[in-house]
Amino acid sequence: MSEDPIIRQMPHAIGPEKSVLSSLFKGDRLLDESPRPVHRDLFYHAAHRALFEDFVSVGNSWELVSTVQRLHDKGILDHVGGPAGVTDIYTYAPNGHHFAPHLDILCDRYARRMAIRAATAAAEAAYDCSGEADYLAALSAPVTAVFDAAADAAPTKGMKTLAADFLARFEQKVAGEMIADGIMTGIPEVDRHLHGMKPQHVGIISGRSSGGKSTLATQIFGGLTDALYLILERTEQSAFDRSVVQVARIHHGAVFDPKQFAEMSGRSRPEKRHLIAIQKAVNQLSTSNLHIVKPSNRRLATICAEIRRHVRLNKVKVVFLDQIGLVRGERVKGDTGEAELRGISNTLQELTHELAISLVVLSQVTADGETKNARAVEEDADWWLSIIQERDKKKANFGEHQHILIAKDSHHSSGGERLPLILDKDTLRFVHGFPASADEPKEAEKKDRFGNSRR
Numbered sequence: 041m042s043e044d045p046i047i048r049q050m051p052h053a054i055g056p057e058k059s060v061l062s063s064l065f066k067g068d069r070l071l072d073e074s075p076r077p078v079h080r081d082l083f084y085h086a087a088h089r090a091l092f093e094d095f096v097s098v099g100n101s102w103e104l105v106s107t108v109q110r111l112h113d114k115g116i117l118d119h120v121g122g123p124a125g126v127t128d129i130y131t132y133a134p135n136g137h138h139f140a141p142h143l144d145i146l147c148d149r150y151a152r153r154m155a156i157r158a159a160t161a162a163a164e165a166a167y168d169c170s171g172e173a174d175y176l177a178a179l180s181a182p183v184t185a186v187f188d189a190a191a192d193a194a195p196t197k198g199m200k201t202l203a204a205d206f207l208a209r210f211e212q213k214v215a216g217e218m219i220a221d222g223i224m225t226g227i228p229e230v231d232r233h234l235h236g237m238k239p240q241h242v243g244i245i246s247g248r249s250s251g252g253k254s255t256l257a258t259q260i261f262g263g264l265t266d267a268l269y270l271i272l273e274r275t276e277q278s279a280f281d282r283s284v285v286q287v288a289r290i291h292h293g294a295v296f297d298p299k300q301f302a303e304m305s306g307r308s309r310p311e312k313r314h315l316i317a318i319q320k321a322v323n324q325l326s327t328s329n330l331h332i333v334k335p336s337n338r339r340l341a342t343i344c345a346e347i348r349r350h351v352r353l354n355k356v357k358v359v360f361l362d363q364i365g366l367v368r369g370e371r372v373k374g375d376t377g378e379a380e381l382r383g384i385s386n387t388l389q390e391l392t393h394e395l396a397i398s399l400v401v402l403s404q405v406t407a408d409g410e411t412k413n414a415r416a417v418e419e420d421a422d423w424w425l426s427i428i429q430e431r432d433k434k435k436a437n438f439g440e441h442q443h444i445l446i447a448k449d450s451h452h453s454s455g456g457e458r459l460p461l462i463l464d465k466d467t468l469r470f471v472h473g474f475p476a477s478a479d480e481p482k483e484a485e486k487k488d489r490f491g492n493s494r495r
């Protein structure tokens with residue numbers, strides 16, 4: 041057998057290596073937020089390893105110009121392809137969308153390289169070991185390492201880690217920093233059933249168009265601290281304005297059109313109590329670590345990046361997404377809307393788990409009460425608040441708010457429980473009560489557009 045052995049390259053993936061580096065360089069993905077640990081050995085190409093090590097040495101302050109200079113000063117600029125090589129990698133991935141799948145590829149190739157090295161070491165040990173069982177002993181450590189790498193580098197939590205986590209959480213609870221029951225919505229009827237919005241849980245607020253989904257969501261949001269409201273349709277200002285009405289607990293006219301509202305009630309100026317309530321509401325909203333953000337676009341990746349950024353920078357614990365039907369997922373040709381939404385729902389669910397936040401998604405239903413294409417979201421949700429209005433178009437009270445249906449598991453078909461909550465259109469809050477019975481005497485007097493009785 042004089043044939044030369046076939047020389048094969050070790051498994052590697054140059055494109056995904058460049059993509060992972062590119063996303064890190066551009067800040068599209070952060071090292072400490074990576075779904076899997078990133079380490080130098082994942083990179084097969086020596087220049088990529090060197091660039092990764094340099095990146096780690098400067099962390100998130102990485103930028104192109106000073107990096108080229110630094111690599112030049114270290115004498116390794118030519119080794120990584122010169123300024124053009126660094127720029128090529130920097131611009132390689134248009135965004136961080138494919139960071140996770142590309143990182144998966146690197147982990148896979150790394151595990152395969154380890155397997156080949158382990159097999160080579162085992163072969164050498166089998167040839168060379170003198171003792172009877174030495175070659176078997178030489179096998180076990182590298183093979184275990186290969187299995188570890190292949191099964192992902194995330195270490196499993198041992199009992200000591202679990203115990204330390206428990207004590208840390210317990211101390212937080214004792215100090216009142218973490219509420220055992222989760223974070224209360226501030227609406228007693230809801231809190232009695234839900235016992236708060238819990239980390240890693242996804243909740244849905246659903247209702248028809250203009251049924252009050254945003255109103256219910258901002259009502260909860262305005263009473264919280266450490267929360268983010270992602271608004272995809274209207275402006276941030278509109279959500280803030282509505283929150284002011286809700287926190288101040290006054291008629292919306294006093295906030296949206298104070299001059300006209302005062303004149304309608306026979307005054308030349310707004311009432312002092314209204315001004316004080318508005319001032320207090322604005323103070324509360326601006327000092328409670330609350331954030332209302334309209335993302336630059338509706339792509340799922342952008343929305344996830346906003347959530348990550350606010351969890352990291354502002355330590356938000358509850359995130360509202362207004363509304364899920366507007367999110368654009370990754371749709372492969374031929375996919376149905378339902379398939380796209382399933383992808384969106386899975387991604388959001390995973391993010392909620394990873395960041396240990398509570399996520400509340402708003403979802404629009406059709407006139408028949410069906411969630412638009414959102415069965416996937418329903419299946420994944422931990423709780424569901426459904427705003428119920430009169431559906432019968434023939435009835436005079438069509439559209440009237442009836443109650444809120446609460447369901448606490450993902451099998452909503454079980455029906456859930458009716459909560460006596462209806463929309464008060466004056467203060468834009470959901471308040472205790474069922475609609476007035478049809479037998480009750482009707483309000484005879486006429487009301488102006490702010491609901492004040494006309495004299």
Ligand SMILES: Nc1ncnc2c1ncn2[C@@H]1O[C@H](COP(=O)(O)OP(=O)(O)OP(=O)(O)O)[C@@H](O)[C@H]1O
Nearest residue numbers: 247248249250251252253254255256292404465468
């Ligand atoms: N700025 C406002 N001034 C007066 N009433 C308002 C205002 N904003 C909301 N409302 C009232 O609250 C109701 C619910 O509106 P909301 O925006 O909460 O509904 P939604 O279900 O979120 O709507 P959409 O489907 O458009 O997202 C409206 O029908 C309206 O009666």
